[in-house]
Amino acid sequence: MINNSPIIVTESLTKRFGEITAVNQLTLSVQRGEVFGLLGPNGAGKTTTVRMLAALLIPSGGTAQVAGFEIGEDDQDIRRKIGLLPESPGLYDSLSAEQNLAFFGSMYGVENIAEQIQKYLELLGLWNRRYEPVGTFSKGMRQKLAIARALLHEPEVLFLDEPTSGLDPQASKLVREFIEDLRGEGRTIILTTHNLEEADRLCDRVAVISGHLLALDAPGELRRKIFGRKVVFHLQEANQALVGTLEKFPFVSEVQAVDNKILAAVENPEEQNPELIRALVNGGAELQFVGELRRRLEDVYLELMGAVEDNNHGKN
Amino acid sequence: MERIKAIIIKEWREVFKNKFVLFTVSFLPLMITILPLFVLYFAGGSDDFASISAADLPPQFEQLCGDVIGGDCMLYYIVTQFILLFMMVPVIIPMTIASYSIVGEKTTRTLEPLLATPVTTVEILVGKGLAGVIPAVLTTWIGYLVYAAGAYLMVSNTAVVSKLFDPLWMMAIFLVGPLLSLMGVSIAVMISSRVNDPRVAEQISGIFVLPVVGLFIGQMTGMILVNETFILWLAAALLVLDIVLFYFAVQVFQRETILSRWK
Ligand SMILES: Nc1ncnc2c1ncn2[C@@H]1O[C@H](COP(=O)(O)OP(=O)(O)O)[C@@H](O)[C@H]1O
């Protein structure tokens, strides 16, 4: 699904509000068909970035192209190509679900509007409630309706600003599953979140931002780059001699024994583990099983944020 | 055009659910129609009016009334005063609707998804403006017709009644009325772009609009000679003013500022 033609390219994209620099020199590119995560704590500039890319805010500096159009120049073209789920759903409470969608459909000039409304209301499980005023809807239902609105005109790029924040676990799950379904359709999705599990599960690549770009890669790669890959050897009994055996290998680092396990950072476990296992067995180890220590994206994130904090303290 | 139509219909669905708006739009014209009818009913039957002679009236009245003299001139004066009240309807109604519809979109956060669509600023403002102007103009006309019909039934002097239907008043109601309502709506749009409370928007708009209306009313009530030519000049001046005001309303409606001022 993902091919190598970028659909979004930003170059030193910057936004200042008076004294505050909300987005600082952001340079990145998003591939067509990719689910791209913008991950960062509150106030990291995620919403501001999305608003600039959606041609709602004018950048203070830098440039960006979305779907082949330049922001600040071809804003109307960009608005036609993208769909936006804003931070708060922003629906007309006294209008029914159907009237809300019909209104936005006519703003986008959707031609087969009735079919599109039916398609997305059915997909999101709101078809039976279509005549009810949105004011009576639960938070989860509103969010789903706002997602339907963002998709009505079949945009090439879909921006989802914190799609699951504030929803109960069940509603979050539904929304997440819906996003997973959307991936299959080749649409590019930009998703902001401060939920790491969500980023890990849904995104092909994640940009960790806090004003500026801290890291950008696939979730698995981020883990590996920051922590390396750790292999765990479960033994009948771990001892220092066995630790010493592993430390001799040049591609092994940070070997330590914990209880009856030995942990080691290995550069390329697929190729190098057999050799290590042989050495351990020859050294008299009773090997029970071998696994990889899975780091959570959260650890990566905390590590990155820790670095930001240290930096800030350094400056003060 | 499709977008403007959709905005107007959406506006009506939304804004008329608001009790305050509904009250203003229905109660104000009703009052302004019913109240003068009562006054006419009692004044028309009163002997005091019959005994008024031309000498009792200020000199401007002669100019105002022409052939109609004495008590009937007084009666006509009252009748015209009330018609002038009608000119408040086309100003206040669209101001109320526009204030609620623009500030409302800010407070419910619907402005962001709306501005994310390819709709243009002019389309938004024309749609919202017409959503206020159309009901305002219609209620003004209906109110006027009801009032004129009532006056016809209650005032026996046909000279007085026929003055209600003379071209002067027709032009005031059917030409100046709509132009005044465009003025009200443009000013309300400008104010609403800058404040976050619909009542404040309405009050500030009122402060700007009412002196202008007062000025016109003052001129029309005999300070100067009101004739067809004057009304036409007035209409032309209002038309220019409306175009200028709408231009400024579009300039003031800065998408970015409106969106990011509201946090
Ligand atoms: N309209 C605005 N006016 C002033 N400051 C703003 C505005 N919008 C955002 N900011 C500031 O910019 C920073 C980034 O905000 P935002 O993009 O909303 O972050 P996030 O979505 O990651 O939580 C914050 O410090 C926020 O206070």
Ligand SMILES: [Mg+2]
């Ligand atoms: Mg945000």
